[in-house]
Amino acid sequence: MAKVALLMLLLAIKGATASDRLKGWSDWLSEGKALRNAGDYPAAVGAFRQALAGAEGSGMGERQLVEIHDSLAAAYAEAGLFAEAGREYRRGLALVEKADGRESLAYALLLGSMALLPTEAGGREEAIQLLREAIAVNQKTASARDLAVLRNCLALIFRKEGRYQEEEPLLVDALGGLVTQKRWDPKLLGGTLNDLAVLRFDQGRYGESAELYRESLRVLGAALGGEHPSLVVPSGNLAADYVKLGRLEDASSAYQRAIGICGKSLGESHPVCGSALGHYAVVLRKLGQKREAKRAEAQSQRIKDEAARRNGVGATISVSALSSK
Numbered sequence: 001m002a003k004v005a006l007l008m009l010l011l012a013i014k015g016a017t018a019s020d021r022l023k024g025w026s027d028w029l030s031e032g033k034a035l036r037n038a039g040d041y042p043a044a045v046g047a048f049r050q051a052l053a054g055a056e057g058s059g060m061g062e063r064q065l066v067e068i069h070d071s072l073a074a075a076y077a078e079a080g081l082f083a084e085a086g087r088e089y090r091r092g093l094a095l096v097e098k099a100d101g102r103e104s105l106a107y108a109l110l111l112g113s114m115a116l117l118p119t120e121a122g123g124r125e126e127a128i129q130l131l132r133e134a135i136a137v138n139q140k141t142a143s144a145r146d147l148a149v150l151r152n153c154l155a156l157i158f159r160k161e162g163r164y165q166e167e168e169p170l171l172v173d174a175l176g177g178l179v180t181q182k183r184w185d186p187k188l189l190g191g192t193l194n195d196l197a198v199l200r201f202d203q204g205r206y207g208e209s210a211e212l213y214r215e216s217l218r219v220l221g222a223a224l225g226g227e228h229p230s231l232v233v234p235s236g237n238l239a240a241d242y243v244k245l246g247r248l249e250d251a252s253s254a255y256q257r258a259i260g261i262c263g264k265s266l267g268e269s270h271p272v273c274g275s276a277l278g279h280y281a282v283v284l285r286k287l288g289q290k291r292e293a294k295r296a297e298a299q300s301q302r303i304k305d306e307a308a309r310r311n312g313v314g315a316t317i318s319v320s321a322l323s324s325k
Contacts, residue, residue, distance in 0.1 A: 274303025
């Protein structure tokens, strides 16, 4: 199933038209960004790979190469190809370290993003230290967006470490910085709302978390459309919230929405879809729909097994593991 995603990339590259071959690296980079914003992550990967192929050896600046590696890594991660994402982040980090050093804002942003990959379990203390320093040093000079990304990354690393008290102020500050902007990034804002909702859920504050999930969905849906893949995570998380509130029918509907968007925009083989199906199966059993639950469980396991083979043993993820950054 993950092989299908790779096959799609190969076909896209082989099927390039004459006009495609006339594009420069900057054209491919712009196209990749547009495709990623639209939620077509496999196509975005193909465009970023073309940009990288055109840029390497061209004598362009290292910072521009870093931007391509960063964009390609993010698209790989959103496509569920975490091992490939880690590889591109490491290439970008090597370039940034050479050009600007490990203490730079650019290095911290890349390292923080890489640390959130399900395949990256080591080096968290280094990431925590660098992210803390980057926030402190750049608090007055960095953009609200960059600061929000740094805070979100650090908060989610703390979540992985079970350090919830340290996670909360970072998410609150990130959200506060974003909502004060006249023009904010809806994907980042929606993702931050989702992340704060997950924390409230973990704290047992289910009414508050449900409201935050719904606000996340409202922000993302209004800006990106009702079928954009960024809605999958908060939809699945809202469903889990409804289960805690005893609203099983609402939970079933929310999971169906998440799974439906997965099938249309991410592809049924995406690991997030596998996780959503597994949780949906639990709800189906609670509703007495055992046959449907068994089918969902079997499909979920197939997807998770393929994701583990593709990304490394144990590289499974929860519905809330991928934030809309």
